[in-house]
Amino acid sequence: MTQRKRLGHIFLHIFLIIGSLFMLLPFIWMLSTSLKEAREVFTFPPQWLPKKLNWSNYTKALTAMPFGRFYLNSFMVAISTTLLTLTTSSLAAFAFARLRFKGRETLFLVYLATLMIPFTVLLIPNFIMVRYLGWYDSYWALIFPPAFSAFATFLLRQNFRGIPVELDDAARMDGASSFRIWWQIIMPNSGPAIAALAIFLFLGNWNEFLWPLVVTNSPEMRTIPVGLNSFQGQYSVKWELLMAAAVVAMLPIIIVYMFAQKWFIKGITVTGMGGR
């Protein structure tokens, strides 16, 4: 490495470290406040290190609202929606990629066309649909409507088409049914794409705010984001408790992310759009 290049790298590191500090600052500030005493929160200038670690903020925050239940709800909803999306869209994608049927291209175009409609347009009629079906304030409402994704179908179809069709032909020769080909040839051969899509979907469902906000009412049905939002409404100046709740809401995903960084990045970049 030349002298000049070395110097350049040192400047780059300084630049990147300053950037990193800005990215980390909100996390550190959140953590620091979450451990402060109530009086200590309102000091000026702000202290970065709490005088002593007040873990009781966490028990206070967690007992002020049924956060355990919020967690359970978020988990149930995110897992179920993700599995349901993967199942329905991979079955449909298989039909689009591998089976011959009347209206295939037209139907696929209809699927693609709906990708242009923003979720906002579907929000209100879906809300009315959910009420009409008697699903308001229930798991059904949280799980089913978000589980049908033209985008996931499109992504998987593209991927399935990359799998050599000779594999299907050989299996068919041996008498395998289409269902078996889907389950034993196509799905296992799409591992990375399905894993990336699963992470993308899980994260999206886990963090989703608007839809659960609209279709839930009772505290027992709230997911973490919705619960946190109502917590903020009630404890708006109890910053140490709010920050403790925010830490609890973020922590599990951040821990998983630390260990599976590559997969998270893959999940979000491969599936690209970052939204519906």
Place this chain on the structure above:
Amino acid sequence: MSAASSKSSGTPSNKGFRFGKWRPGQQNEAYLFLLPSLIGFAFFVLIPIIGAFALSFFDWNLISPAKFVGVDNYKQLLFQDAVFRKVLGNTFYYAVTIVPLQLILGLVMAVALNQGIRGLELYRLIYFMPVITNIVAVAIVFQWLLNRDFGVANAWVWQLADATGWHIAPPDWLNSSFWAKPAVIILTLWKNIGFTMVIYLAALQGVPESLYDAAKVDGATGSQRFRFVTIPMVSATTFFLVVIQMIGAFQLFAEPFVMTRGGPAQASLTIVMYIYQNAFEFGRMGKATALAWILFAIIFIFTLIQTRLQRRWVHYETGD
């Protein structure tokens, strides 16, 4: 290099069009495979689209019977509603600031990370972390960061004022009609920069080193190489990012909803928040739906303009 296409480009995808022996049973079988998806699709996508279209011509609060009002909802929004004009202005304000800032900062970060430096993985871990966090939680954290009296941001402004002797007073971010929008923008940028950076990083890694070498031989300086090699080579990615981030910015909701509740006095209110308010606070389902269609039209037009304009500035690899 958009994500979806890069996935399939490595394999001969047109092979999928070759079919095995034609079997008459395949027709019905295909519909069986499609059925679960189609049912959900009909109930939660197709019927709602049609329903939304119809609903936008009614006045309905979900309780009393719906009343047909023709195009009144649209007319009222477009020509009479002062709040609509306000939220439209706010939403454009967000879009024209967030999209370019996000692209510039994301590209700068990506270029910095792409110089073969050590610690790439660690930096990427840190910059990408906000992307996976929950928006409600981070919006509350930013409320606290930007708190007028005890927030970190203002403490720094005071310290700067003390150190320099300037007469500057820090803003009351969340309660000032001027600063509420920048507050939302700061949060949005912090949250999404990592995404832009990672996408750009992938694009930069696809730029052949030989192009830079050739430019060096021709005597191009560092900034010329950036201007004439890097920028054109990632322009397809830039186009992709512009489109999806514009769509995202036009639909901004959770950030202002949690951080400022749209205030003060609608200063940070967005179109989607106004849709939410009309539907779920004022009980105006028809008006809210009409507004959603107007938003769709705006997004559609802007995406169309972008696709038209791309021919002038997006450089695609030929002979691939």
